[in-house]
Amino acid sequence: MTTNPPMAESAAPHVPNETMRAWAQQRYGGPETVEPVRVPVPTPGPADLLLRVRACGIHAGDARLMRGDPALVRLAFGIRRPRTATRGIDVAGTVVAMGAAVTGFRIGDEVVAEIGVGGGLAEYAIIPAARAVSRPARISPAVAAALPVSGGTAWQALDAAGVHSGSRVLVIGASGGVGTYTVQLAAQRGAEVWALAGERALDLMTDIGAAHAFDYRRVQPGSPEIPAESFDAVIDIAGTVPLSALRGLLRDGGTVVLVSGAGGKILGPMGRMLKAVFLSRRRRRIRSLAATAKPEILAQLLELTAQGTIRPVIERTYPFHAARDALAHVDAGHAVGKVVVTVE
Numbered sequence: 001m002t003t004n005p006p007m008a009e010s011a012a013p014h015v016p017n018e019t020m021r022a023w024a025q026q027r028y029g030g031p032e033t034v035e036p037v038r039v040p041v042p043t044p045g046p047a048d049l050l051l052r053v054r055a056c057g058i059h060a061g062d063a064r065l066m067r068g069d070p071a072l073v074r075l076a077f078g079i080r081r082p083r084t085a086t087r088g089i090d091v092a093g094t095v096v097a098m099g100a101a102v103t104g105f106r107i108g109d110e111v112v113a114e115i116g117v118g119g120g121l122a123e124y125a126i127i128p129a130a131r132a133v134s135r136p137a138r139i140s141p142a143v144a145a146a147l148p149v150s151g152g153t154a155w156q157a158l159d160a161a162g163v164h165s166g167s168r169v170l171v172i173g174a175s176g177g178v179g180t181y182t183v184q185l186a187a188q189r190g191a192e193v194w195a196l197a198g199e200r201a202l203d204l205m206t207d208i209g210a211a212h213a214f215d216y217r218r219v220q221p222g223s224p225e226i227p228a229e230s231f232d233a234v235i236d237i238a239g240t241v242p243l244s245a246l247r248g249l250l251r252d253g254g255t256v257v258l259v260s261g262a263g264g265k266i267l268g269p270m271g272r273m274l275k276a277v278f279l280s281r282r283r284r285r286i287r288s289l290a291a292t293a294k295p296e297i298l299a300q301l302l303e304l305t306a307q308g309t310i311r312p313v314i315e316r317t318y319p320f321h322a323a324r325d326a327l328a329h330v331d332a333g334h335a336v337g338k339v340v341v342t343v344e
């Protein structure tokens with residue numbers, strides 16, 4: 001969190017208009033369900049900040065929420081339609097108003113946050129102040145907005161696998177938003193990183209710290225190129241390799257962390273997660289990750305980025321008027337690194 005002195009009281013909003021542009025959907029579905037709309041600027045609650053959004057990072061979770069897929073998520077996010085109509089979870093922006101109970105922030109502060117289930121693809125967005133982290137001036141809003149969910153998930157996956165200096169780690173799905181951070185953060189911890197990635201990202205994998213990189217369409221885990229019983233940790237971000245094969249990649253004492261998993265339209269990866277519980281062994285564990293918003297990790301990601309220790313890989317930045325194209329890009333499942341929308 002920022003170290004600025006606390007505000008004495010709630011600040012009046014510096015909001016130029018009472019309405020704003022946003023992208024919203026009235027039903028679950030593909031990118032075609034997301035429409036440009038004009039809606040009232042939201043009012044921050046007592047513990048919230050109102051941001052003028054400068055950039056919004058898009059990730060696979062936004063696409064899943066957009067589609068309400070798997071159906072199980074609709075229990076939490078709206079049965080018939082998304083309760084929060086506007087997608088966008090990772091935001092960087094300027095504080096323009098705040099609730100009366102907020103301390104530690106000032107109007108004009110530049111912050112980054114992972115907000116709840118949406119609201120970021122708009123000119124203004126509400127974030128809980130407890131989730132906001134100061135954006136270092138050296139990092140652009142677009143780069144900062146590429147960090148929260150994907151970088152935080154990568155960090156938590158490496159923690160769950162106990163990756164440290166000298167670990168040998170296989171990252172499956174290394175070329176996507178989560179994967180490009182996982183490779184970099186594992187290398188930064190001193191691990192030996194093996195990457196299974198999309199073909200067009202193989203050079204990128206070695207540029208960002210992988211010792212070995214393989215095209216997932218040509219090389220199977222457990223083949224001579226990626227031998228069984230060779231890894232201290234396997235971070236599975238793609239979710240397509242059978243669990244017994246994943247476990248077979250481990251050395252004694254190793255851990256598989258499941259970040260994603262293929263599954264049915266209703267329950268999604270739940271079946272795979274349940275199966276993982278039964279296949280996990282004391283000396284070869286399989287753990288499922290449910291990453292959560294952790295501002296203290298985001299602060300460290302911002303610092304590592306400001307130092308140049310990690311480099312968010314941004315495949316494409318879209319202007320606000322093309323936000324639907326950004327969602328379609330991620331929804332297609334072939335992004336290399338991150339996709340970001342800038343709010344001009």
Ligand SMILES: NC(=O)c1ccc[n+]([C@@H]2O[C@H](COP(=O)([O-])OP(=O)(O)OC[C@H]3O[C@@H](n4cnc5c(N)ncnc54)[C@H](OP(=O)(O)O)[C@@H]3O)[C@@H](O)[C@H]2O)c1
Nearest residue numbers: 060173175176177178198216238259260289290291334335
């Ligand atoms: N558990 C959690 O808390 C958590 C948190 C965040 C995200 N997730 C999940 O993590 C998953 C990945 O998210 P993401 O944003 O990183 O995805 P992404 O950016 O859409 O990943 C796309 C990349 O993965 C590559 N890829 C596709 N299938 C692959 C395979 N079978 N093996 C290896 N690489 C493959 C693609 O290469 P090509 O283009 O060549 O196909 C592409 O470069 C999503 O399912 C998301 O819901 C889970």
